[in-house]
Amino acid sequence: MPLHPLYAIADTTALAERLLPAAEAALRGGVRWLQYRDKSGDQARRLREATALRTLCLNHGARLIINDDPELALRVQADGVHLGQTDGDPVRARQRLGSRAIIGITCHDSIALAQHAKCAGASYVAFGRFFPSRTKPDAPPAPADLLTRARATVGLPVVAIGGITLENGASLLEAGADWLAVSHDLFSAPDIERRARTYLTLPCCREETVL
Numbered sequence: 001m002p003l004h005p006l007y008a009i010a011d012t013t014a015l016a017e018r019l020l021p022a023a024e025a026a027l028r029g030g031v032r033w034l035q036y037r038d039k040s041g042d043q044a045r046r047l048r049e050a051t052a053l054r055t056l057c058l059n060h061g062a063r064l065i066i067n068d069d070p071e072l073a074l075r076v077q078a079d080g081v082h083l084g085q086t087d088g089d090p091v092r093a094r095q096r097l098g099s100r101a102i103i104g105i106t107c108h109d110s111i112a113l114a115q116h117a118k119c120a121g122a123s124y125v126a127f128g129r130f131f132p133s134r135t136k137p138d139a140p141p142a143p144a145d146l147l148t149r150a151r152a153t154v155g156l157p158v159v160a161i162g163g164i165t166l167e168n169g170a171s172l173l174e175a176g177a178d179w180l181a182v183s184h185d186l187f188s189a190p191d192i193e194r195r196a197r198t199y200l201t202l203p204c205c206r207e208e209t210v211l
């Protein structure tokens with residue numbers, strides 16, 4: 001089975017009331033990794049939405065990753081959490097979530113950060129941004145050849161993020177990314193399900209990587 005290359009970032013600022021139907025459309029399009037990214041600070045909303053996404057992901061055999069918040073991941077029994085460099089200690093997150101949890105760590109443009117993340121128990125490392133991003137315009141840039149170096153040296157699955165589209169994504173898969181983390185290009189599409197499916201036609205989709 002070719003690996004579906006999309007790691008869908010469901011960002012609530014962009015999606016608002018469309019969150020659940022948009023996520024479901026992406027899942028119907030074959031997405032197997034979905035991240036809940038919410039910066040509202042509204043705890044009731046976060047619990048409600050993450051719980052609903054958990055049900056959707058279970059129904060579609062997909063993994064749900066919660067951005068920033070290991071406690072919310074624990075509470076809704078998500079598959080894991082994504083942590084940035086200032087989002088808390090990954091060792092502590094691993095203790096809270098257990099050995100089977102997926103813990104992803106942002107490493108910007110740094111192999112050294114990725115080595116450090118590996119030592120701290122990361123399941124995957126994320127690099128970016130590779131192209132200008134509408135979702136996170138202030139994200140610092142990273143060069144595509146970083147993915148090649150990371151693949152050769154880090155020994156963990158590699159996620160690329162930031163301004164990725166159907167048109168530029170193949171170059172990052174060719175450079176060494178296992179997954180393309182995408183928000184705007186997927187969720188702004190008029191037909192999200194079809195857009196997700198079209199990512200499967202990108203050259204260089206790898207065989208399934210088991211985490």
Ligand SMILES: Cc1ncc(COP(=O)(O)OP(=O)(O)O)c(N)n1
Binds near residue numbers: 007082
């Ligand atoms: C898959 C993936 N990679 C990177 C990020 C960015 O995380 P972070 O640096 O913590 O920034 P915020 O997304 O929290 O603004 C991510 N969320 N997912």
Ligand SMILES: Cc1nc(C(=O)O)sc1CCOP(=O)(O)O
Binds near residue numbers: 127130133134135164
């Ligand atoms: C959440 C996030 N983190 C980034 C980083 O570089 O660390 S770029 C980004 C936004 C990804 O959304 P889009 O596909 O719309 O650019």
Ligand SMILES: [Mg+2]
Binds near residue numbers: 083084
């Ligand atoms: Mg974060």
